[in-house]
Amino acid sequence: MEEIVGEAVARRLVEWGVDTVFGLPGDGINGLMEGFRRQADKVRFVLVHHEEAAAFMATGYAKATGRLGVCVATSGPGAIHLLNGLYDAKLDHAPVLALTGMQETSVLGSHYQQEVHLDRLYEDVAGYNLMVTNPQQVPGVVDLAVRNALAKHTVAHLTFPTDVQVAPVSEDPYRHIGPGGPPHSTAAYVERPMPASEAELDRAAEVLNAGKKVAMLVGIGARDARQEVLAVADALGAPIVKSLSGKCVVPDDHPLTTGGLGLLGTRPSEELMEECDTIFMVGTCFPYSKHLPSPGQARTVQVDRDPTLIGIRLPADAPVTADAKLALGALLPKLTRVTDRSFLEKHQRGMQQWRSNMSALQDASRDPIAPQYLMGCVDRLAADDAILTCDSGTIATWAARHWTIRGGREFYLSGNLATMAPGLPYAMAMQHAYPGRQVIAFVGDGGFAMLMAEFLTAVRHELPVKVIINNNNAYGQILWEQIVLGYPEYAVRHAEPEADFSSWARGCGAHTAKITKPGELEPAIRAALAHPGPALVDVDVNPNEPPMPGKVTYDQAKHFTEAFLRGQPHKVATMTTVARDKISELFS
Incomplete structure (x- = not known):
């Protein structure tokens, strides 16, 4: 058969x-799909x-493994759908290759059905x-696309007109320069230590x-440098603050860390940034300048x-x-060990109180269920090498504060x-990459509903992912952002009936x-984690639980009050919840 x-x-x-390869077929990529069929073994x-x-699966696969993630979509709307996941890869520096289809070359420019010039659309997202347009470009351009994705930790994109996809590779309609030789190893692109x-x-x-x-601020770029980060922090007497993406760099229960920074971070980390006279940033360009030291x-110092x-x-x-890893290892002998540990010890005491406060919020007696208690149950029962994936929203706050990095645990969002x-797509890709590990998707009802059909994909592929839904029947983060701006909430809570995702998942054949009720929660989480196949636990949590910042500013408190004065529709329930949170902290 001709290739x-x-x-x-x-x-x-x-x-x-x-x-x-992760994807969805369509008539715009039938030639590519035939190629994958011929290489199905x-x-x-x-x-x-x-x-x-x-696209999210390819990104999650790349983030967790460091290898190339690959996704494929048909022409027009199929390729457009990839973009959100591809921008996630670009902005988080994950190597992903997107393959898309294009109308046949003879009709390009004729306003043909679904004619979207994807090479123009992808100009911003793709580094290559x-x-x-010529069969002889393959495999040379495939090599270039892969090299660029791996070397630059970014997105590469190749789009193939349908007639080119099915053309024999021997066809040579134009003069050409032949491609280079085949790849020998990806190591030069995936692992390129730079001293x-x-x-x-x-x-x-x-x-x-x-x-x-001195304060250290570390991010995902220091993922492989845990011991070096700890050694340098110890020498400098420097508390370690972690970006959200860099949560897994240092164990959360280590005495040198004060946890995260920003709206999802801790009060000790905020206070540390206000007091430090030197900041050592490693593997991060933390995007929220207002949480960094004042000009x-x-x-x-930045690595x-x-x-x-x-x-x-x-x-x-x-x-x-x-x-x-190389920089910190070489820097350590040049550092003078700090003997005055008072700065470190001050913020260690603050962190001890913070941990006590967070533990108090994991209250099993509260009804409706506190989302902190839900995340606390998952944290206590999950394996020490579990991978937790998370969506954006209030759930990111609960995961950031109540998912404890210890042992070989990892965290991705x-x-x-x-x-x-x-x-959910992250979890599925990571479960595929690491079939022997426990992979948990901690998601909100809003994010799950967007791509819930992929849970059926997990069942069909026998991926034993565990999905925990923090169901507040609302777009919770948007709700609180409206209030913090001083406006009463509007159009962020769903009307009746409330979703029961467990019924749908049961129909898919999952546990x-x-x-x-809070008394039902821990046994249900335990059973889901023990189940050998895919499992989903849909948990109704308190919809009026605010994801309060680690340190409330005057402006935030002022706007919060203004929202209530203007007629916040759930103000009684919200204030009751806030009061219970503060009482729990005071008596922790």
């Missing part, structure tokens, strides 16, 4: 080590219900972006050694592999362009894009439970 372009693409991806095609989920220069390290050590109140307050990300939040007194709905 067609679709098969050549699939075969080349196999040579690059790709073993999984070497690459698995995971059929999804929505292209957005395919090309419409393939720091001695001059940069000396300058960094000079600034850090001069600091009296002129602190000197800054990042990407020099374009250094100094974009705070002017860098000592920039270090390097891999976090849409970091910079902060989009809804990736929690399910619907929980409305």
Whole structure:
């Protein structure tokens, strides 16, 4: 059988080590699908219900494994659906290759059905972006796309007109330059440790050694440098603050960390940023400048592999362009150990009180169920190497504060894009990549409803993911954002009937439970985690539980009060909940 372009693409991806492709067929990619069919013994095609989920799955796969994630969608609307997940990959620096279809070359420009010029549409999202118009371009452009995605930790995109997909690879309608040789290894692109220069390290050590109140802020770029981060923090007497994406860098119960920063962070971390005279940023360009030290307050040392990300939040007194693990390891001998631990100990005491406060909010007696208690149950019962995925919204607050990184645990969400709905697709992709690990999707009712058909995909592929739905029958984060702006809530709560996702999931053939009372919760979570196949627990939680920031500002309190004076429709229930939270903290 003569080899067609679709098969050549699939075969080349196999040579690059790709073993999984996520997608949804359509007439615009029949040639590509035929290629995957011919290589079915070497690459698995995971059929999804929505292209957005395919892109999220590819992104989750790339985030968890460090390998190339691949997704495929048909022309026009199918390819448009990929974009949300692809922007998630771009903004969180995950290597993903998107393959899309295009109308045949003879009708391009004729206002043909579903004619969307995807190479133009994808210009912003893709670091490498090309419409393939000649069979002889394959496999060379596949190599370039993969290399760019891996080397730049970004999105690459190839779109294939339908006639090109099914053309024999031997066809040569135009003069051409032949492609390079086949790939030998992806290691040069996936793992490329970058050491720091001695001059940069000396300058960094000079600034850090001069600091009296040093704080570390670490992100996902320091994921593989846990021991080095801890060693440097110990030497500097520096508390460690973590970005949300970098939650898994340091264990949450370690005495050197004060947890997260920002609206989802902790009070000790906020106070630390207000007091420090030196900030050491490692593997992060934390996007919320208002939570960082005030201009002129602190000197800054920043380590990042990407020099374009250094100094974009705070002017860098000592920039270090390097891999976090190598840089910290080489920096450690240059640091003078701090003997006065009073700064560290002050914030350690603050963190002890914070942990006590958070524990008090995990109250099993509260009815309706407190979302903090739900997350606390998951945290206590999950395995020490469990992977938790999360959607954006109030659930991110509960996960950030009540999911404890310990042992080999990991945590993933849409970091910079902060989009809804990736929690379930992430979990499915990571379960596929790590079949022996416990993978839990902690999602809200809003995000789950967007891509809930993919739970059926999990059942069909026998992926034993555990889905925990924090169901407040509302777009909770938007609700509280309206209130904090000083407006009463509007159009953020769903009308009756309230959703029962467990009934639907049961119809899919999964283990399910619907929980409305706190006494039912822990046994249901335990049973779901123990079940050998896919499981879903839909939990009705208190819809009036506010995701309060770690430290409430005057403006936030003022606007909160204004919203109530203007007629907040659920003010009695909300104030009752806030009062119970504060009482619980006071007596913790």
